[in-house]
Amino acid sequence: MWSRRQFIAAGAVAGIGAAGGFGFRSFRNAELAYEDAAQRTWRPMASGLANPDARMRELVRYAALAPSSHNTQCWRFRIGERSVSILPDLQRRCPAVDPDDHHLFVSLGCAAENLLQAAAAMGLHGDPVFDSGADGALGIALTPAKPLPSPLFEAIVHRQSTRTEFDGKPLSNDELRSLQAAGTGNGVRVHMITAPQAMASVLDFVVQGNTAQIRDPAFVRELKQWMRFNGAQAAASGDGLFSACSGNPTGPDWIGSRMFDVFFKEKAENDKYARHVRSSAGIAVFVSEADDRAHWIEAGRAFQRFALQATALGIRNAHLNQPVEVASLRPQFARAIGVASGRPDLVVRFGRGPEMPRSLRRPLETMLI
Helix, strand or coil, rough: CCCHHHHHHHHHHHCCCCCCCHHHHHHHHHHHHHHHHHHHHCCCCCCCCCCCHHHHHHHHHHHCCCEEEEEECEEEECCCEEEEEEEEEEHHHCCCCCCCCCCHHHHHHHHHHHHHHHHHCCEEEEEEEEEECCCEEEEEEECCCCCCCHHHHHHHHCCCCCCCCCCCCCHHHHHHHHHHHCCECEEEEEECCHHHHHHHHHHHHHHHHCCCCCCHHHHHHHHHHHHECCHHHHHCCCCCCCCHHHHCCCCHHHHHHHHHHHCHHHHHHHHHHHHHHHHEEEEEEEEEEEHHHHHCCCHHHHHHHHHHHHCCCCCCEECCCHHHCCCCHHHHHHHEEEECCEEEEEEEEECCCCCCCCCCCCEEEEEEE
């Protein structure tokens, strides 16, 4: 989004220095607040949970480690004696980038997959059933079973969306097959794109979509609303897009807000996405057979398995959803990649790259009904 040199130079022009309102002590306190929150958020599953209520709460905590659009954490959980229901939190929807709530229900599917993987490791079998009624709840009945921990379960506390450049090296055929198998679900298929020319075609659509979004004031306002410009702000909210997670510099809220306005421009963003695509090993496009909420949830489950399998293999991933978020581009994009039927749900680049700072989560109590 912007470079550290740009950030420092702009801060100097604005009169920000070590004696300013965000000096070394404030900066260090913000770092410590974030680091403490990150450790608490991404801690492994607690052992020896004999209390049934504690076990169910731990399952929900694992579910909430799933990704969501702008890290809004657009879900609520209702814990029963032997069940968990995942409901959409419409107060956390993103109407500009997600007007039909597609990404919201995809996020519910991601949370459900995390919960099912964690339940299996804990010795519980989950049966998810989607209620297409007004509340759009996904109910998961849980019954005792033999504990089945798996590499996907172990990957939950290590998974992240890695919004930076990858190393540009190809994956093996075995790795590609493993990712495709993980990303295939009930009514959901995944197109794996690795040829440079085909990836360049996807990039063209990413640039078109990104340009359209940045030219939309409502989209920019919504994105900025979910930005967190320093560790203290990220820790206080427990949600949103912490700038450090994308490799951007941190600073006081007001200077970060001004820098966003100055440097969040279509050319800079399009150039960044070009570097990201060209450094990737491939692109996965998830496609649902039907364009409805039940299939959107299944797409979320399929993507989450893909992301967890990638994590288990030491492979990073990040979204390139602009071609499916801009409705006018979606049919053209589908034709360009050879999708004759169904809805392209998600576009995800993958490859090997560095670990980045982790996103945070809100306290569990704020998500429970």
